[in-house]
């Protein structure tokens with residue numbers, strides 16, 4: 105065969121260059137591959153033609169573009185659509201102008217239709233089943249007639265954003281393409297994967313000893329999809345950056361409803377003891393979320409999505425102000441449910457021996473190695489350098505009080521001082537007081553929502569801090585971005 109003289113790299117046969125300048129090249133490959141018997145399968149799209157003019161003369165309409173399927177004998181039809189429709193927008197139509205559909209019905213005014221010499225004045229009729237048929241009502245008469253499909257770009261019905269294309273009613277994705285189904289992600293990116301922002305989610309648990317307003321968090325500028333909820337006699341309050349209240353200020357309750365602040369709409373609901381606050385955002389300035397305490401605070405849950413670049417300043421601000429002012433688990437005595445199996449008579453509880461020397465713990469499994477580090481870096485919510493200030497062993501878990509020194513990764517703000525919990529009386533790997541470590545922790549909220557903790561999993565990642573360890577973890581960070 106002649107083609108044997110021009111063998112084509114088999115890799116080229118499975119690779120399909122794109123773009124007009126590549127067309128000749130790709131045709132050459134296609135021809136060579138097909139003659140060489142290497143490629144079967146679908147044809148290749150030629151590049152898109154240019155967009156047509158906007159279908160309307162003012163307001164919204166559609167533009168279309170198409171592409172051709174280049175098929176060689178034996179090849180299947182190309183995959184995908186040959187036409188693409190996008191919404192186009194011209195200057196607004198003058199007030200009172202006839203709608204696109206009005207114009208299309210009016211084309212039949214004064215013309216004999218329906219096989220008789222009678223003529224009518226036609227206006228759109230919106231009660232018919234197919235929205236994308238040109239259904240027009242004969243003015244002064246009780247019948248309508250369908251004149252076939254409406255023109256592309258006609259709104260499906262008055263007041264909707266959806267447009268008719270080839271007789272079908274389609275909505276535009278955020279990319280402007282009709283019927284693409286592309287949505288905005290939580291960060292406001294069209295078709296994004298939620299990766300240009302960070303999710304902040306916390307439970308504010310400060311059980312304040314006094315009643316009055318308590319700062320819960322700053323909701324920074326740029327926050328999206330804000331949700332706040334609690335279940336108690338207390339009330340949420342919201343303050344603008346300049347100190348003016350949006351909601352429930354000056355100990356006066358606001359009515360549930362929709363409030364406008366920071367460039368977004370806030371929906372505030374109150375039902376019995378349950379209050380919620382929601383906003384889509386993005387906020388155009390910071391808002392200060394507070395709680396008006398009338399009874400001990402069982403927890404205010406809040407969450408929002410924050411652009412990555414706003415996260416650092418937010419965290420610094422939160423830490424500088426000491427929010428949330430007290431440790432996550434205020435007093436283990438108050439919040440900690442007693443383990444059910446604790447005997448009522450405090451005799452002979454061997455596990456509860458705070459004086460037990462560390463040495464009496466069995467050896468830990470070997471958790472060294474790059475794979476282990478990478479695994480824990482990627483799967484943890486927090487990776488940070490910390491100094492252990494105190495260690496408190498309890499029957500079933502160990503609580504470390506740490507000072508956070510350097511944060512490599514966090515899904516929500518860390519305060520300077522945190523409690524970190526590890527399962528068991530002899531956690532693995534162990535940490536000793538007054539030493540510095542690199543640790544990877546997870547956030548754990550108990551099912552009933554009463555505990556929100558930083559947890560060190562058994563055989564997780566806890567290493568004495570050294571400069572070498574620091575560079576290794578930075579390397580891991582690059583392999584597994586937040």
Ligand SMILES: *[C@@H]1O[C@H](CO)[C@@H](O)[C@H](O)[C@H]1NC(C)=O
Pocket residue numbers: 289290296297298
């Ligand atoms: C973004 O996050 C939201 C909420 O968690 C989720 O419903 C959605 O599927 C995510 N989108 C993508 C593309 O991952």
Ligand SMILES: *[C@@H]1O[C@H](CO)[C@@H](O)[C@H](O)[C@H]1NC(C)=O
Pocket residue numbers: 317318319392425
């Ligand atoms: C709450 O935060 C604001 C703004 O940072 C500050 O001015 C105010 O004193 C704080 N209030 C309380 C009760 O801590």
